[in-house]
Amino acid sequence: MGVNVEVREVTKQKLKGSGADVLIQSLKEQGVDVIFGYPGGAVLPIYDALHRNPIRHVLARHEQGAIHAAEGYARVSGKTGVVIATSGPGATNLVTGIADAMLDSLPLVVFTGQVASTVIGTDAFQEADIIGITQPITKHNYQVKNVEDFPRIIKEAFYIASTGRPGPVVVDIPKDISTEMFLTDFPQDKAIHLPGYQPTTNPNYLQIQKAIEALSTAKKPLILAGAGVLAAQATKELQTFVERHQIPVTNTLLGLGSIGGSHKLFLGMAGMHGTYTANTAICECDVLLNIGARFDDRLTGNLASFAPNAKVIHIDIDPAEIGKNVPTAIPIVADAKEALRELLNQSFESPDTIDWLQHLSANIVEYPLHYKADKERGILPQQAVELIHRLTGGDAVVTTDVGQHQMWTAQYYKFNHPHNWVTSGGLGTMGFGFPAAIGAQLAKPNDMVISVVGDAGFQMTLQELSLLQELRLPVKVVILNNQSLGMVRQWQETFYEERYSQSLIHVQPDFVKLAQAYDIQGYKVETMEEAEKVFAEAFASTEPALIDCRVVQMENVYPMVAPGKGLDEMIGVKGE
């Protein structure tokens, strides 16, 4: 490495303050306009600096709430979410959110307080080795050792979090480093010197040519679009490309919204609870173009029968994802937007897909998503989601946890716009959806934000109702209340001979009274008539609302690819 020349244009800025002051100043330089956090002993100097030099701070009621809110904010705004927590328990309470952001590639910079350098390693009060704890679940992490390193580390942290494949970066700050005086001039160092980190964003020309050749001669081409398309802000390019060449598209769970939910070339979501049409298209296609998806096991099912006839083209910014799960014929390491632009720049003959599209359209008609509504049984969760879709026209930002309610929302809510779908995909975190909705609402104050949650997941982070009350955020919380851990119950029904071990919840709080305790309008609905009226009323209001929507307990998510099975072995398909 001969290039270690530092390009520094040091301007004599008059910033003489503590490490904490420099930290806040650096955050302002990064354009940070909101911080999610929770103070404590080890970060008091930082909060004091924040008092002197304010940036909007959202005080969550639990650190997990803070970090999920930051994730929601990052997902919807495309900006990097910023979190501050204190040392020890504050930092460990963030671990779930950090792992969640890692698996779903969300840009976060997380500041954790640490005990003073002099006592690190002595099991001091509120000490936890957060660097060691978070090493496997971060894109990178730092412990600040010298106060002079603050400006550089913060610049690098934001750069690493938001470029390449986005991800969380932890910066651990010993208390004494925050209080130490920063004596040198604040550097205006524009250059970031990270010789070990140079993400490839532009596609290789020869590989693009190979992809074009494969696509133009394909009889049954298919595009699988993942969250990488959304992260790269490449939805317009995707739409132009598929329309120009008439190639059908399916989405991963996290890729929903990268193409309009009602687009004629969209086959619905693929994977474990994907549509019959999407999953069989994967089985039948001869060229599969994956853009920004990582072939997660919930998507592929049994790898042995995944896309058996297809030549796989994989575009991904992270070279380690290419070939990790599925053998790839044409690897293209690139940013999704750059790759799609390059594909659009090359004029090539469109494949003849008339028969293929006709076949797929026939499947869509013959094997649609289905459920059996029954007035006697009460509200079916699918009906509730369809109602939300009808009332919002597919324009709302929707957040969820993990489980049945998540899958029904993914299946029945058709997203018209990108960046409106916020869900915990990779880690499958209960308690994610509600705080994420708070972050999403802060990112898009004028949009309608609906948090569709299950009764169990909601109870993991419901203390954040305080934020709706405090900030009067007009988030609508819709609890699809089936008084159970729905997906656990469904699996016990299907794979454990109906032994419902600890999955049925007999005792619940009165959610309406709970909402009222937080000065939020609460509703309970038990029939579709009530639901129509209450949803319409709540959605029309500019105030927050909580709706306890009682749904049929024993309803299951179908169709389904059972664990270990292939996409060609779906169960619960209509028409079969």
Next chain:
Amino acid sequence: MKRVITTTVLNQSGVLNRVTGLLMKRQFNIESISVGHTEQPGMSKMTFVVNVDNEAKLEQLLKQLQKQIDVIKVHDITDKAMVMRELAIVKVVSSPAVRNEIYTIVEPFRATVVDMSKNVTTFQVAGDPEKIEAFIDLMRPYGIKEITRTGVSAFVRETQKTHSEQLSIL
């Protein structure tokens, strides 16, 4: 299959932990690892020997290592002409009666005596792992009290053998 992998890393604190943690998380079994400074300030080099099942897993290993921010370069040098060395220090029971016999065995290995007491001699031996294994095997009958090994360090030779098939096109 056994692979020899070298990585050049930035000398940040915790970088060894990062690399070994990554291998643990991804379920790779490290057979040996050695780390030391390089000729460039701020850079260290790690050599590790890993057991990998197949090509795809190997590729994944190299890519995951390359992804680490503090990792500058990753090379699988197994199939290259390389220099590979390990140091072992071996404490052998050596009563005066067998001492001469032991010395005659030690000589071809160019092992040297680094410590000695009435009934125990400590040897150091350097070379590729097979040579060290062979040395230890020969010492075993006399009674080995203690062994410590450094793990291999390796780099590629300056001159690589060229394959004649490639030249045949000319």
